[in-house]
Amino acid sequence: MKVYSLYILNKAGGLIYQNDVNPELNKLTANDYLVLAGTLHGVHAIASNLTPNIPPNGNAGNTSDNVPTASGTGGPAQNNSTLIATGRSQNPNSNRTGLQSIETDCFNLYIFQSLTGIKFIIITSPNTIVHNVQTSAVSLDIEDQIKNYNRGELVKQCQLANELFKLIYVAYSDYVMKNPFYSLDMPIKCSLFDLKVLELVK
Amino acid sequence: MIYSFHLFDRHCHCIYSREWSHKDEGAVNKSNESDASKLLFGLIYSLKNISTKLGTQANTTQSQNLLKSFATQNYRIHLYETASGLRFALISDVGLDNLQAVLHRIYTEIYLRTVVHNSLSPIDFRAGEKISNSNFILEVDSLIQGLSVFQ
Numbered sequence: 001m002k003v004y005s006l007y008i009l010n011k012a013g014g015l016i017y018q019n020d021v022n023p024e025l026n027k028l029t030a031n032d033y034l035v036l037a038g039t040l041h042g043v044h045a046i047a048s049n050l051t052p053n054i055p056p057n058g059n060a061g062n063t064s065d066n067v068p069t070a071s072g073t074g075g076p077a078q079n080n081s082t083l084i085a086t087g088r089s090q091n092p093n094s095n096r097t098g099l100q101s102i103e104t105d106c107f108n109l110y111i112f113q114s115l116t117g118i119k120f121i122i123i124t125s126p127n128t129i130v131h132n133v134q135t136s137a138v139s140l141d142i143e144d145q146i147k148n149y150n151r152g153e154l155v156k157q158c159q160l161a162n163e164l165f166k167l168i169y170v171a172y173s174d175y176v177m178k179n180p181f182y183s184l185d186m187p188i189k190c191s192l193f194d195l196k197v198l199e200l201v202k
Numbered sequence: 203m204i205y206s207f208h209l210f211d212r213h214c215h216c217i218y219s220r221e222w223s224h225k226d227e228g229a230v231n232k233s234n235e236s237d238a239s240k241l242l243f244g245l246i247y248s249l250k251n252i253s254t255k256l257g258t259q260a261n262t263t264q265s266q267n268l269l270k271s272f273a274t275q276n277y278r279i280h281l282y283e284t285a286s287g288l289r290f291a292l293i294s295d296v297g298l299d300n301l302q303a304v305l306h307r308i309y310t311e312i313y314l315r316t317v318v319h320n321s322l323s324p325i326d327f328r329a330g331e332k333i334s335n336s337n338f339i340l341e342v343d344s345l346i347q348g349l350s351v352f353q
Binding site: 025026028036039040042043046047049050096098100101102103106109127143145146149150152153158 | 238252257258267297304
């Protein structure tokens with residue numbers, strides 16, 4: 001998994017950091033990048049509203065974090081009950097059920113939202129196994145195709161991306177948030193952070 | 203596990219929707235006009251814009267960077283788009299990586315035969331029109347429900 005670029009969005013969806021580490025994708029204009037950031041911000045929120053009604057025995061991953069109250073749908077009473085039950089406060093900004101990944105022919109895109117509503121977005125190279133699917137290959141039986149291309153590769157790659165997000169988040173807290181000259185929600189201009197990001201993704 | 207299937211035509215209308223509940227019959231064409239399907243179309247449309255903008259290289263022969271799927275923590279949506287502007291969307295759990303082959307088969311073997319070659323069905327669906335062709339509904343159902351990954 002090769003990282004092409006890293007973007008950071010503030011909680012209003014504004015682009016506050018952009019680092020094209022391995023520029024292999026199209027260059028857009030500065031305005032287009034702002035539009036891209038805003039679109040992803042909106043789409044992230046919309047995706048959480050589309051959650052299908054998963055049957056209770058469905059394998060929806062770890063259950064405790066899946067409670068839809070995190071998306072802010074539960075009333076204040078429900079928020080209090082989760083606070084009492086788990087001892088953790090749920091910030092309405094921390095939308096854990098929002099959009100996580102996008103797969104296309106040329107790249108994969110991963111989104112991670114922190115508890116404070118900051119979004120980290122990385123664009124990586126596509127997954128090699130899933131990438132090579134030929135939809136027009138009629139020679140293969142459909143069940144064979146499904147078995148060949150559904151080995152949970154994307155979930156694994158998503159976990160890898162999440163590991164990377166944690167490291168980037170640590171660097172962000174250390175080199176941006178602890179920078180006395182940085183004001184919140186403003187563009188990040190910090191050479192130490194640039195350096196750390198390069199170290200992490202290279 | 204596969205949750206539902208939506209088909210949008212080139213005028214952005216949802217012309218077929220099928221939800222499988224895994225307990226009872228589920229619903230056919232029940233949520234074509236619902237907010238959920240409109241939001242779903244909006245999602246597909248915006249994400250497709252992003253992927254075309256970022257990924258389509260001007261100097262290569264490759265025509266367009268196509269969106270394959272996107273996922274949240276709870277579900278993954280697989281996409282397949284035809285040259286005529288039809289958009290097929292299949293919603294499954296996150297564990298399934300690529301179901302584009304299934305969508306391709308729905309298009310080539312079911313949609314073409316039961317809707318396009320069918321002289322009784324409209325060429326262009328008007329607003330509010332849906333695919334109510336029982337052959338189409340039955341064959342899509344048997345294809346998807348016959349998959350090993352359906353449950």
